[in-house]
Amino acid sequence: MYWDALTTKDFRERVLGRIDTAILPMGSVEAHGQHCPLGTDNFAPWHFAQALEAHYPDRLLVLPAIPYGHTWELSNFAGTLSVSAETFGRYVAEVGLATLAWGIHHLVLMNGHGGNTPALNAAMEKLAEHGGRAVLVNWWIDYSADILTVTNGQGHAGEDETAVMLAVAGPLVKMEDASFNPYRPKYKIKAAGLHDKSLRHATTGDGRGATQEQGKKIIELVSKRLVELVEDIWSDNLFIRVDEKGGQT
Numbered sequence: 001m002y003w004d005a006l007t008t009k010d011f012r013e014r015v016l017g018r019i020d021t022a023i024l025p026m027g028s029v030e031a032h033g034q035h036c037p038l039g040t041d042n043f044a045p046w047h048f049a050q051a052l053e054a055h056y057p058d059r060l061l062v063l064p065a066i067p068y069g070h071t072w073e074l075s076n077f078a079g080t081l082s083v084s085a086e087t088f089g090r091y092v093a094e095v096g097l098a099t100l101a102w103g104i105h106h107l108v109l110m111n112g113h114g115g116n117t118p119a120l121n122a123a124m125e126k127l128a129e130h131g132g133r134a135v136l137v138n139w140w141i142d143y144s145a146d147i148l149t150v151t152n153g154q155g156h157a158g159e160d161e162t163a164v165m166l167a168v169a170g171p172l173v174k175m176e177d178a179s180f181n182p183y184r185p186k187y188k189i190k191a192a193g194l195h196d197k198s199l200r201h202a203t204t205g206d207g208r209g210a211t212q213e214q215g216k217k218i219i220e221l222v223s224k225r226l227v228e229l230v231e232d233i234w235s236d237n238l239f240i241r242v243d244e245k246g247g248q249t
């Protein structure tokens with residue numbers, strides 16, 4: 001079910017006391033190379049949220065997406081819209097607390113943008129302090145091992161992200177403008193004037209070899225993992241047991 005499509009009567013009769021899990025998609029509006037749409041980080045998490053809703057239409061809710069994120073590094077590239085980390089984190093936390101008031105104790109933060117992560121960690125702590133349980137999904141990181149069975153590499157506007165966009169919003173992707181950024185930073189550093197290398201052409205990867213078929217396969221693999229995630233939340237299976245050498249048991 002979609003939160004904003006329900007009437008208040010629907011919500012009272014179909015949600016209260018029955019559904020305790022919601023997905024909050026979020027991303028950013030920012031440059032993704034010269035070939036992917038500015039809304040790439042919104043398209044992907046929304047697509048994954050829709051896939052989960054289709055799998056569990058009566059067991060979870062999908063909230064309206066938060067489309068603006070913290071994207072300081074890309075703020076100089078045309079079309080990028082960035083809000084401060086403090087504003088973003090507080091907004092997510094307050095939305096989460098509002099859902100908690102209506103019985104949503106499990107909130108899946110379906111994130112599409114890496115720059116949001118520090119603020120999301122703070123928002124999750126705030127929710128936890130009030131009795132909620134928030135789970136953060138960064139799909140390109142959390143399921144990297146699966147993705148790399150399909151693509152040769154990853155990166156901002158790279159092969160993985162471009163492939164997903166070809167599958168989700170193909171007509172908006174301009175493959176003739178895809179490029180490669182050969183520079184990789186030695187250190188974690190923030191400073192003005194480094195964008196021409198660290199984010200050359202607004203990319204950290206190579207999207208030139210991406211295909212729609214790759215994107216469909218990535219979506220299939222990630223969606224399967226997200227189903228497992230939701231099942232783990234409901235069964236309270238949130239930890240992996242390891243042996244003394246770090247291997248799973």
